[in-house]
Amino acid sequence: AQKITQTQPGxxxxxxxxxTLDCTYDTxxxxxxxxxxxxxxxGEMIFLIYxxxxxxxxxxxxxxxxxxxxxxxxxxxxxxxxQLGDSAMYFCAMREGLYGGSQGNLIFxxxxxxxxxx
Amino acid sequence: xxxxxxxxxxxxxxxxxxxxxxxxxxxxxDAMYWYRQDPGQGLRLIxxxxxxxxxxxxxxxxxxxxxxxxxxxxxxxxxxxxxxPTAFYLCASSIDQGYNSPLHxxxxxxxTVT
Numbered sequence: 001a002q003k004i005t006q007t008q009p010g011x012x013x014x015x016x017x018x019x020t021l022d023c024t025y026d027t028x029x030x031x032x033x034x035x036x037x038x039x040x041x042x043g044e045m046i047f048l049i050y051x052x053x054x055x056x057x058x059x060x061x062x063x064x065x066x067x068x069x070x071x072x073x074x075x076x077x078x079x080x081x082x083q084l085g086d087s088a089m090y091f092c093a094m095r096e097g098l099y100g101g102s103q104g105n106l107i108f109x110x111x112x113x114x115x116x117x118x
Numbered sequence: 119x120x121x122x123x124x125x126x127x128x129x130x131x132x133x134x135x136x137x138x139x140x141x142x143x144x145x146x147x148d149a150m151y152w153y154r155q156d157p158g159q160g161l162r163l164i165x166x167x168x169x170x171x172x173x174x175x176x177x178x179x180x181x182x183x184x185x186x187x188x189x190x191x192x193x194x195x196x197x198x199x200x201x202x203p204t205a206f207y208l209c210a211s212s213i214d215q216g217y218n219s220p221l222h223x224x225x226x227x228x229x230t231v232t
Contacts, residue, residue, distance in 0.1 A: 004160075029217075031217055032217050033217040033218045033219075035220055035221075037223075042225070043206060043208075043225060043226045043228070044223060044224070044225045044226065045161075045208060045210075045221075045223035046223075047220045047221070047222065047223075050218065050220055052217075052218050053217075091160060091161070095216075095217040095218075095219070096217060097217050098215055098216075098217075103174070103215075104215035104216070104217060105151070105163055105166060105176065105215075106151075106163075106210075106221050107163075108160035108161045108162075109160055110158075110159060110160045111159075111160055
């Protein structure tokens with residue numbers, strides 16, 4: 001079974017508008033972390049934002065925020081005021097505890113390709 | 119500046135040859151990882167190491183080998199037994215294996231085998 005599901009293979013957004021990238025996850029662990037990464041066409045993976053399973057507040061980092069709904073097992077990334085440089089692949093990922101099914105390793109979804117239109 | 123260095127950026131090899139991809143980090147991280155990425159796909163874990171002189175197989179270890187003789191270095195060898203080696207390879211490190219530790223990635227090596 002997929003542990004991380006990103007249902008939007010591709011998204012378009014107008015420059016300066018906000019966009020939400022969807023991510024749902026599956027785990028039976030109580031302790032886990034959720035991460036979002038950006039991968040531009042050059043290939044490097046850039047860490048954007050982290051949310052822990054015990055965090056009650058949604059994480060924010062500049063224009064990025066994570067809409068964490070624990071009961072629904074969803075961790076959507078919201079990018080506000082989109083810029084042309086935001087065009088990239090975006091990956092949602094999860095780390096469970098060391099004794100969880102994935103031995104503490106980071107598991108990735110298949111990604112969403114975001115294109116920002118001028 | 120601390121970071122992870124992967125070399126080379128592009129690598130071309132003939133089928134049947136082993137090839138070694140380099141990964142060096144100066145972040146003083148204990149854990150290191152190798153991932154493979156195929157076009158339009160997410161990342162899949164090949165090998166990981168939580169500490170020097172120890173490493174574990176990930177989800178797709180067949181046809182690959184690693185070593186971890188120094189904290190800073192985690193080279194990956196793609197052997198001739200790997201049936202489909204052409205891919206983008208990413209090395210990463212994290213402070214530890216904790217669920218709240220983000221991975222930091224190198225810039226990747228694009229391997230083409232013909």
